Amino acid sequence: MNFLHVASVCPSLTLAHPLKNAAHLKELLPRLEEDGIQAAVFPELCLTGYTCGDLFFQERLLDETLKALNLIVLASEGTSLFFVVGAPLRVSSNLYNCAIAIQNGRILGAVPKTILPNTGEFYEKRWFAGASEAKDRSSILLLGQTVPFGCLLFEATEAVFGLEVCEDLWAPVQPSQHLALHGAQVIFNPSASNELAGKADYRRSLVVGQSARLNAGYVYASSGVGESTTDLLFSGHLLIAEGGRLLKENKRFSRESEWISAWIDVDRLTTERGQNEGFHSAKALGLLSSSVPQRIPITLAPADLERFDQPVGPFPFVPQADEARKERCEDIFTIQSHALARRLNASHAQKLVLGISGGLDSTLALLAGVRALDLLGIARKNLLTVTLPGFGTSERTRANAIALCEALGTSFREISIAPSVLQHFKDIGHDPKVQDVTYENAQARERTQILFDLANQEGALVLGTGDLSELALGFATYNGDQMSSYGINASIPKTLVRYLVEHAAQEDARLAPILRDILATPVSPELIPQTSEGSMSQKTEELIGPYELHDFFLYHLLRYGADPQKLRFLAAQAFGERYSEEVIGHWLQLFLKRFFANQFKRSAMPDGPKVGSIALSPRGDWRMPSDAPSEAWLRE
Structure with missing residues (x-):
């Protein structure tokens, strides 16, 4: 340091x-x-x-x-x-x-x-x-x-x-x-x-x-x-x-x-x-x-x-000034929509298929998708939005997904994955009461299979929803939500996704109530059934840590090659009393372990547009062996 x-x-x-x-x-x-x-x-x-x-x-x-x-x-x-x-x-x-x-x-x-x-x-x-x-x-x-x-x-x-x-x-x-x-x-x-x-x-x-x-x-x-x-x-x-x-x-x-x-x-x-x-x-x-x-x-x-008394910004992906943030959001939406429009032209496709969950990432993908169709003069009905409720889907996220699709004028279908996943469990001999990684990943892969089959029926592209933070942490199911025809959010971190959705709410009063409720919903994969009180039993940031910390680690690790000691020091300066040094150290260890262990998922990631200085495409910004160990980074 x-x-x-x-x-x-x-x-x-x-x-x-x-x-x-x-x-x-x-x-x-x-x-x-x-x-x-x-x-x-x-x-x-x-x-x-x-x-x-x-x-x-x-x-x-x-x-x-x-x-x-x-x-x-x-x-x-x-x-x-x-x-x-x-x-x-x-x-x-x-x-x-x-x-x-x-x-x-x-x-x-x-x-x-x-x-x-x-x-x-x-x-x-x-x-x-x-x-x-x-x-x-x-x-x-x-x-x-x-x-x-x-x-x-x-x-x-x-x-x-x-x-x-x-x-x-x-x-x-x-x-x-x-x-x-x-x-x-x-x-x-x-x-x-x-x-x-x-x-x-x-x-x-x-x-x-x-x-x-x-x-x-x-x-x-x-x-x-x-x-x-x-x-x-x-x-x-x-x-x-x-x-x-x-x-x-x-x-x-x-x-x-x-x-x-x-x-x-x-x-x-x-x-x-x-x-x-x-x-x-x-x-x-x-x-x-x-x-x-x-x-x-x-x-x-x-x-x-x-x-050391120099301010360290806690959100390096997000401009601090309101006007600069607004301009950045517009730039990103423009890059996303033009990149997707170009891909639609190149593939001779006139339609898109998108799995819509009522969460932040699929909301951002939907907003970018309708902009791309508008650019090309293609009717928004050519974007087929599909909600795929499973064992953990909440009524709140389902209702928000439906309301947003109706407000944007896209085509809409609802297909429950529960019957097909239960049949799959029966076929492979998995007890549905055992809510392990097989239980969770089977749902993600079933959703992806349905989306790709619908895309085949429609002659469409499957629009991916995964963001940069999930790619860094490997918080995606391999050959499940990790895969798509085009990953529109692939270089946008979760902290910036929030600001993009908030920007869309500020720009469109009609969408604002729906988007703000989506912003207020805890981030969750919703793969585990809700509690007996009807609340979410899975909250992503309780499982893998605060995204604001992970995005901070990601930025300084990739942009400037900061070592773990420096990452801890900078995070302590940036977040002050919000997180103790012990908490920062704990989540940094988890980030580094997951970042190294999940390179294989990034090595097989679909195409997607780069919108900022950090990206993880194996064809461009980040060329890392999938079997590199993390020990040197974990050693204090």
Whole structure:
């Protein structure tokens, strides 16, 4: 489990007063370390201020900068905090705008800015030389130390860091691309970006977008309001992003020193890169620059996970914002219906057969099925919905199934499976009083047989109802409800199924009462007779655990390759007091056992459309041997 605690810092600034600015920084360093920060970045030219103008030509300012830098280096002795400050450095006859990495009394390296803006309000080429003018130099003498200089990578056991400065991010080709292709997982950017109306949005999109393109962490710190306001205003914009997600942002325009911190999941980034063909292709296409970064080994303080305070969403498949959730639901219904319409065309079928139970999954399949027929201009009567009551069917689910089919205008049949299943028990010598796996699976297989035979009669496709959560857990009868002509819900987890049905209820007032009662019905296979009081004797989540936990495990296991220790940790963060660590551990063990044991069912799963980033099709996203053991994952 590899989390990195990083900070983006904007200290108070006194323009053109390096020693006073060093004092501000010195005050912040122990506070950052007390907060458990492992790595931090300060703004561009933070020792002098970015807006010194022609004062950068003054020897006094440059001499004072070296004194200030020395004070900061001395102040860092005995600490493990890795931090980056900005300062002008003279090398030979050139002045460079540099990002300087410091740790434990040492200057680890200095990286000159590559892209010097020189239009509009910017005219850096008046004072500074770009990194290209120092390409033949690999080190400089600075404060009595021989310091690596140029394109650098800082390598710790936990992560590899790279540095770029402000405008470097805004260029068509960025140094961070080169650094990432050479292994940098976290990019630190000391910046001085002035404020304009709307510019903060664009700046944010750059940082978040770059973290997505590079599958990297991106830590950005811009100069604050202490800069000169002769012509410009700076806001102290602080941003931390990871893999396309904005982890933390400040409110800007603070008149005091401030910082933000976040936890970057380095394991997650490593997994994402390993699955990103773009990284391998970029190297193969020769997109790596001919220059190879110098690698500087560093040692970081261990992450103090007792301080972990980053929100972890309990429902990773479901967008939190209402508008985003609505848009996601519409996208999924569109994918489902268009995929099914294409399959109907390809098979020259005009009809569908669907077993409707009054539960969530068959409800979602029905809603997608009628949309597909509407797309093709085929009458809804061509969707034959069949309720197949058995020994455990409740009146509530049966009534909801019938009401929904009537409201949607589909054809409908009711066929009791009890007589044929009892005959089957007699044929194989099974006592109906023994309500074991044979008792349950015989019902599921009888239903599937009837549906396929009806499909043969009608020249139709059997529409599958099983969802992603059931596929992961193997909670389906092999050659029973596991099989269909087309698995319309195959990549939709149970937690998202609920939101899709709720979305349909919000969009259609006529269906809303039926759909909301279906949503309120406990999830159950209804294969065991009801209790003497007439209530369900089988509730799925009492048998196999909460679907919200299983969907959480599934997402982080498949999307980011999280190991069991990390799954437990993240689940504890996400669900808080809702589940104890013991309960989380219990259901995680069950999830892992079932996930491995039931791959054989997924290896024979029917076709179905992928709607999100996680899917279990053996022809696409998940190619796993059916006989792989789970022991390594179950061992703590």
